[in-house]
Amino acid sequence: MHSVEPGSLQRLIRLVMDNDLCTSCGACAGTCPYLRVHGDRVVALDRCTRDTGHCIAACPRVPDARSLGELLPAATDVAPAYRARATDEAMRKRAQNGGVVSALLCWALSAKRINGALVAGGDAMRPVARVARSVEEILGAQGAKYTMAPLVALLHRLPDAGEIAVVALPCQATAIRRIATAVVPRPIRTPLIIGMHCAGALDGGALRQSVHGVARGRRVVRLDFVPSARDDQARYARGALRLEFASGDSAQLTPEQTDRISRAGCRPCADLSAEDADVSIGVDPSDPSHNLVQVRTRRGQELWADAVAADAIHAFPAAPETLADLRGAEQRKRSRARLAIGDGTPRLDDL
Numbered sequence: 313m314h315s316v317e318p319g320s321l322q323r324l325i326r327l328v329m330d331n332d333l334c335t336s337c338g339a340c341a342g343t344c345p346y347l348r349v350h351g352d353r354v355v356a357l358d359r360c361t362r363d364t365g366h367c368i369a370a371c372p373r374v375p376d377a378r379s380l381g382e383l384l385p386a387a388t389d390v391a392p393a394y395r396a397r398a399t400d401e402a403m404r405k406r407a408q409n410g411g412v413v414s415a416l417l418c419w420a421l422s423a424k425r426i427n428g429a430l431v432a433g434g435d436a437m438r439p440v441a442r443v444a445r446s447v448e449e450i451l452g453a454q455g456a457k458y459t460m461a462p463l464v465a466l467l468h469r470l471p472d473a474g475e476i477a478v479v480a481l482p483c484q485a486t487a488i489r490r491i492a493t494a495v496v497p498r499p500i501r502t503p504l505i506i507g508m509h510c511a512g513a514l515d516g517g518a519l520r521q522s523v524h525g526v527a528r529g530r531r532v533v534r535l536d537f538v539p540s541a542r543d544d545q546a547r548y549a550r551g552a553l554r555l556e557f558a559s560g561d562s563a564q565l566t567p568e569q570t571d572r573i574s575r576a577g578c579r580p581c582a583d584l585s586a587e588d589a590d591v592s593i594g595v596d597p598s599d600p601s602h603n604l605v606q607v608r609t610r611r612g613q614e615l616w617a618d619a620v621a622a623d624a625i626h627a628f629p630a631a632p633e634t635l636a637d638l639r640g641a642e643q644r645k646r647s648r649a650r651l652a653i654g655d656g657t658p659r660l661d662d663l
């Protein structure tokens with residue numbers, strides 16, 4: 313259990329926001345009148361005079377041993393892992409990869425396992441957090457938005473949070489677990505957490521500015537990080553961000569350009585594969601038309617087994633070399649985070 317200490321918002325601002333460490337997960341906003349979501353940012357409008365509050369207990373950037381990645385388990389070793397894709401072809405067509413995130417949500421909603429899903433709607437350039445209460449709304453939010461939708465803020469306002477699924481980036485999955493176990497005035501019941509793998513998010517304003525330079529008036533309908541050199545048709549460099557326009561043509565931002573517009577708050581993040589999720593989903597690096605899925609909890613296992621048995625998803629055990637690649641990528645992200653933490657990220661004794 314995390315305890316709430318005096319001067320919560322002041323310390324959140326000093327430790328996290330002023331140090332450019334905020335991930336914009338949204339966990340601190342939603343119940344606090346001083347914290348507001350503006351696009352992909354969470355801002356403090358004023359200083360709160362209360363000595364206690366839930367904001368600092370919820371924040372995944374406020375150090376505890378786990379949030380700084382020091383004790384993250386090598387979860388890949390134990391979670392059953394699958395190569396998978398949605399059975400429905402139309403769903404796959406609109407999906408970022410194999411459509412497994414959406415297939416799982418749609419099946420869970422149709423089978424009345426959830427009342428709705430907290431997703432990132434809007435478009436590729438300006439995501440907006442939404443509660444999807446129908447299959448159509450879930451499908452309308454397909455595709456990855458590589459900037460933050462501070463969707464955890466909405467969770468506080470949902471009376472049926474325990475019956476909701478949240479599509480969460482790793483920092484958001486951690487924030488949700490923290491809210492659900494913290495000593496806070498209004499704790500939430502834990503939703504089903506569908507985590508997404510995440511190497512890092514982009515800054516919304518900087519992305520729009522960079523895209524403006526290459527789009528020349530064309531509307532972006534899809535963004536895609538080239539996941540691996542293996543599928544690269546020599547057209548896009550590894551780490552480049554591919555832009556697809558409504559007109560049907562495409563362009564790219566180079567790895568150097570995307571590096572310059574990445575969020576500062578992502579630097580000390582040690583979690584690649586959403587280790588706090590019930591089910592974690594990323595791209596299969598050997599074939600981006602499929603997902604790589606890790607089933608982490610009993611709740612996740614029950615949902616996964618039933619969705620596969622109902623033929624909503626085609627799944628096969630992940631290949632050992634795919635898992636070895638994932639372990640390598642997880643390790644590299646942890647190492648980068650340790651370097652960033654050594655660079656001045658707050659430590660437990662700063663609190």
Ligand SMILES: Cc1cc2nc3c(=O)[nH]c(=O)nc-3n(C[C@H](O)[C@H](O)[C@H](O)COP(=O)(O)OP(=O)(O)OC[C@H]3O[C@@H](n4cnc5c(N)ncnc54)[C@H](O)[C@@H]3O)c2cc1C
Binds near residue numbers: 457458595
């Ligand atoms: C910032 C970011 C970084 C990523 N980095 C990696 C990576 O390094 N390696 C990797 O394997 N995969 C990464 N992914 C995940 C990958 O891009 C796909 O989203 C994932 O494989 C799911 O594909 P799908 O076809 O099942 O999704 P779809 O069926 O297309 O559904 C995608 C779902 O994700 C939701 N969503 C989209 N953007 C966001 C967002 N910003 N915040 C919350 N929910 C969102 C949508 O609302 C939708 O419900 C990243 C995703 C994001 C958003």
Ligand code: SF4
Binds near residue numbers: 328335340354370487
């Ligand atoms: S990381 Fe999340 S909880 Fe922490 S300050 Fe930013 S939005 Fe708030």
Ligand code: SF4
Binds near residue numbers: 483510513577582583
């Ligand atoms: S890299 Fe970490 S902090 Fe940044 S968006 Fe992804 S999970 Fe959140």
